[in-house]
Amino acid sequence: MSSLLYRLGRATARGRALVLAAWLALLALSGGAALLLGQGTDDTFAIPGSESQETLDYLGHVFPEMSGAQAQLVVVVPEGQRVDTPANREAVEAAVGEIEEVPDVALVANPFDEDVHDVVSPDGRAALIAVPLDVDIEDVSERTRSDIAAIAEDLRADIGSGAEVHTGGKAFEELVPEFSIVEIIGVAVALVVLLVLFKSILAAGMPLITAVIGVGVSVGLIMAVTVLTPISSTAPMLAVMLGLAVGIDYALFILSRHRDQLAEGVEVEESIARAVATAGSAVLFAGVTVMIALLALFVAGIPFLTTMGIAAAGAVAIAVLVAVTLLPALMAFAGRRLRPRTPRRARNGRGRPARAGLAAKWVRGVTRAPVITIVVLVAGLGLISLPGGSLQLALPNGGSEEEGAPARDAYDALTEHFGPGYNGPLLVVADIIGSHDPVGVVDGIAGDIEEIDGVQTVPLATPNRDADTGVIQVIPSSGPDSEETKQLVQTLRDHEEHFADAYGVSTSVTGLTAIAIDVSDQLGDALLPFGGIVVGLSLLLLAMVFRSIWVPIKASVGYLLSVGAAFGATALVFQHGHFAELLNVTETGSVISFLPIMLMGILFGLAMDYQVFLVSRIREDYVHGGDPHRAIETGFVSASRVVVAAAVIMFAVFAAFVPEGMATLKPIAFSLAVGVFVDAFLVRMTLVPAILSLLGERAWGLPPRLDRKLPAFDAEGGALEHELQLADWPSPDSAEVVSARELSLTDDRGRVVFSGVDTHLLPGGLLGVHGSGPSGKTALLYAIGGRVPGIDGDLKVLGRVVPQHARAVRTRVALIACRDTDTPADEARTALSDGLSLLLFDDLDAVVNTGQRDALRTLLARPVTPDGTPAGVVFTCQDPNLLLDILPPTRLSTIDLSRRLVEVP
Numbered sequence: 001m002s003s004l005l006y007r008l009g010r011a012t013a014r015g016r017a018l019v020l021a022a023w024l025a026l027l028a029l030s031g032g033a034a035l036l037l038g039q040g041t042d043d044t045f046a047i048p049g050s051e052s053q054e055t056l057d058y059l060g061h062v063f064p065e066m067s068g069a070q071a072q073l074v075v076v077v078p079e080g081q082r083v084d085t086p087a088n089r090e091a092v093e094a095a096v097g098e099i100e101e102v103p104d105v106a107l108v109a110n111p112f113d114e115d116v117h118d119v120v121s122p123d124g125r126a127a128l129i130a131v132p133l134d135v136d137i138e139d140v141s142e143r144t145r146s147d148i149a150a151i152a153e154d155l156r157a158d159i160g161s162g163a164e165v166h167t168g169g170k171a172f173e174e175l176v177p178e179f180s181i182v183e184i185i186g187v188a189v190a191l192v193v194l195l196v197l198f199k200s201i202l203a204a205g206m207p208l209i210t211a212v213i214g215v216g217v218s219v220g221l222i223m224a225v226t227v228l229t230p231i232s233s234t235a236p237m238l239a240v241m242l243g244l245a246v247g248i249d250y251a252l253f254i255l256s257r258h259r260d261q262l263a264e265g266v267e268v269e270e271s272i273a274r275a276v277a278t279a280g281s282a283v284l285f286a287g288v289t290v291m292i293a294l295l296a297l298f299v300a301g302i303p304f305l306t307t308m309g310i311a312a313a314g315a316v317a318i319a320v321l322v323a324v325t326l327l328p329a330l331m332a333f334a335g336r337r338l339r340p341r342t343p344r345r346a347r348n349g350r351g352r353p354a355r356a357g358l359a360a361k362w363v364r365g366v367t368r369a370p371v372i373t374i375v376v377l378v379a380g381l382g383l384i385s386l387p388g389g390s391l392q393l394a395l396p397n398g399g400s401e402e403e404g405a406p407a408r409d410a411y412d413a414l415t416e417h418f419g420p421g422y423n424g425p426l427l428v429v430a431d432i433i434g435s436h437d438p439v440g441v442v443d444g445i446a447g448d449i450e451e452i453d454g455v456q457t458v459p460l461a462t463p464n465r466d467a468d469t470g471v472i473q474v475i476p477s478s479g480p481d482s483e484e485t486k487q488l489v490q491t492l493r494d495h496e497e498h499f500a501d502a503y504g505v506s507t508s509v510t511g512l513t514a515i516a517i518d519v520s521d522q523l524g525d526a527l528l529p530f531g532g533i534v535v536g537l538s539l540l541l542l543a544m545v546f547r548s549i550w551v552p553i554k555a556s557v558g559y560l561l562s563v564g565a566a567f568g569a570t571a572l573v574f575q576h577g578h579f580a581e582l583l584n585v586t587e588t589g590s591v592i593s594f595l596p597i598m599l600m601g602i603l604f605g606l607a608m609d610y611q612v613f614l615v616s617r618i619r620e621d622y623v624h625g626g627d628p629h630r631a632i633e634t635g636f637v638s639a640s641r642v643v644v645a646a647a648v649i650m651f652a653v654f655a656a657f658v659p660e661g662m663a664t665l666k667p668i669a670f671s672l673a674v675g676v677f678v679d680a681f682l683v684r685m686t687l688v689p690a691i692l693s694l695l696g697e698r699a700w701g702l703p704p705r706l707d708r709k710l711p712a713f714d715a716e717g718g719a720l721e722h723e724l725q726l727a728d729w730p731s732p733d734s735a736e737v738v739s740a741r742e743l744s745l746t747d748d749r750g751r752v753v754f755s756g757v758d759t760h761l762l763p764g765g766l767l768g769v770h771g772s773g774p775s776g777k778t779a780l781l782y783a784i785g786g787r788v789p790g791i792d793g794d795l796k797v798l799g800r801v802v803p804q805h806a807r808a809v810r811t812r813v814a815l816i817a818c819r820d821t822d823t824p825a826d827e828a829r830t831a832l833s834d835g836l837s838l839l840l841f842d843d844l845d846a847v848v849n850t851g852q853r854d855a856l857r858t859l860l861a862r863p864v865t866p867d868g869t870p871a872g873v874v875f876t877c878q879d880p881n882l883l884l885d886i887l888p889p890t891r892l893s894t895i896d897l898s899r900r901l902v903e904v905p
Helices: 002-014 016-037 051-062 086-099 142-159 181-198 201-225 234-263 268-300 303-338 358-368 370-390 406-417 438-450 483-494 496-503 512-546 550-574 595-625 628-655 666-699 704-709 718-725 777-784 806-810 824-833 850-861
Strands: 070-076 126-132 164-168 426-431 455-463 469-476 506-510 738-746 752-761 766-770 792-797 813-817 838-842 872-877 892-896
Touching (some): 002 016, 002 268, 016 201, 016 303, 051 469, 051 506, 070 142, 070 406, 086 126, 086 142, 126 406, 142 164, 164 406, 181 234, 201 234, 201 303, 234 268, 234 303, 234 628, 268 512, 268 718, 303 595, 358 628, 358 666, 370 550, 370 666, 426 438, 426 512, 438 455, 438 469, 469 483, 483 496, 483 506, 483 512, 506 512, 512 550, 512 595, 550 595, 595 628, 595 666, 752 777, 777 792, 777 872, 824 838, 824 850
Parallel strands (some): 766 872, 813 838, 838 872
Antiparallel strands (some): 070 126, 426 469, 426 506, 455 469, 738 752, 738 792
């Protein structure tokens, strides 16, 4: 992968004008597509297959007045007055008549009619005008809202001075996030951090430019896709929040590496290619982990959450593409102007700062007594996590809006004068098609429900026009997002058997409040399998990157500590109200249902980001120096500056959404800000060095069997650095077919298969690898053919470094197992005619057919491809003396592996 990124970085640097034009064109096209195709967002929270959703869908067919959106007018008169005076009744009756003519209105309930109950408050000061609509929430027109609001304003004037008429209900709730000054604040903070880090306006501006372009493309594409599928309003805002954060961070990592290389004298184009290959590999790894975690949101089985995860993953993918294409193009335009102006401090032999200041003091302090550091941090984070166990989840409603919003005022007025349950009514639907007394059955069910604890009143119980479905409206004694209402829904469902026995009808519970409860429950149930996927994925990916058991374990434990602390802090603020006023949180009690699963997915990717950039530097220094404790300090000092800057930027972007952001996004942004702070500064930069110090040598290494089976992911581009070191080896103009130096291989049991192999094979040459018994000759042959991972040493085949280019080598090499074929010579001729320039024969002495041996003698005398290129030949055998009749001795060299085999107990 690093080799591919190296070529990509060089190509984008050379074609910088075309790359820049392509991204600007994509930005324009995505914006145009959003304007032309965008259908707006859809905030319908539904769970296909759930009782509440299926019942509501059924009501849409048999009782549409009860299944659509609902508007409300809450009339409140001053203290000491009554709302039901004759003059007020007349004004309300006139307003009801006007509302009946408004588009989308199914019916209007006059609160003073004899058939309408429990819609005048006990204190006599307030009346509720319910306005059911015959369309869903997302289909309510702006004209309907404005007409009802105008009628409400006229009603307020007719009632007189001091009266209030609030418009609310789902039809008036404005829970759609909007772009605001918040995003600019986050970008401004990021600019300040980048200026401090780079001390250059040009360098500081590049990550911001690329991130903004990436976010623009992402949002444009998300809005354009609404023509094909509904997307919630949170999706584009989440894309903005994530796109800005990771877009700036990914560009920061690559740009920092590029500037370091420029300071060391590397040429611009070469530096860009290396930065994209090395830091870009880590960016790709981090981006892929974020995307996988976001896409794993499908485990919840909720369509709107799945589409949100896909949209956010798309934004991260675009951020990665921008970082490895557009950023290199801009760096190429800037040329050597990105080279740091200030002279770098004296460096040691590894190119690291000789003096590190605060970073060195910090890492020495946390590793001086690692056990104390670990105990204090784990205990402290565990204590902060405790409130998270009682975190209440709910979907947003009118009470989630900012103070002063019309729907919030109506919500508060209902709570004050009628009780919190009026903001979250439930519907019990009865199938009465087989009943001979539909009215009596519905009234009986309503009477039984009134006796249930937690029910405040049952204001409506009626069959539909066809008398096949009955609807009973239930007002809970508690608010829509309370545990008491959740328990009431379960109690009503538990009574379904009772209603069947008593009345011979089937019942079910629905309504927007019941659907919200079902959504929250399903999301809660999905947390454990989702967490298992995320933690399991982190263990696997980090083992691939760091070739270690303990590093992935501590990374996953640290991630869980970060998540727990974020949950706990969010519960303290948004549920218990601590520091709520300071953070401009006007409503406490519960947080949006999908916060936990979104936090776990996003924070996982960010945690892996910091883990890779910090621990990979420590591992690099350990591999080169061999001292695990010294490597912790030098690696930490090397990576800490960039990691701190990245974490501060990420924290600032998320934190900017908290004080002035929309109520729906505030808890998500807050939890992410806390999670980033805890994970970057307390876990990765404090706990990780302490654990590594405590483990010492044991922190690094995999069991050989697992090491061989587990794929490798070169997240820091080490493979590319090895390839670049071999660019002019064995000589700049070398035509060797096979070049090997100190080549060795160890098996799963720790036994050395072969070691110390040095060879150089020219085109047309023959190399015989022989040895009796298990000498490793076949393993060496397969290693040359690009089919054995995990080899140590230097190996070039057909000018390509192996194993980095093993796939390409396999396409240009013919491997012929002589024991498994009767026609090795024919296969070799076919390979040469196909242009393959290296022939590998395993067990060549197994060929006993006279005709095939004669054919091999002719072929090996002059192995050439159709264009006249001489091919190299490598073969294995027990004893090369048995092949003298078919081998040309003048071009033959041999390796006796039986003398190189080393047994390791």
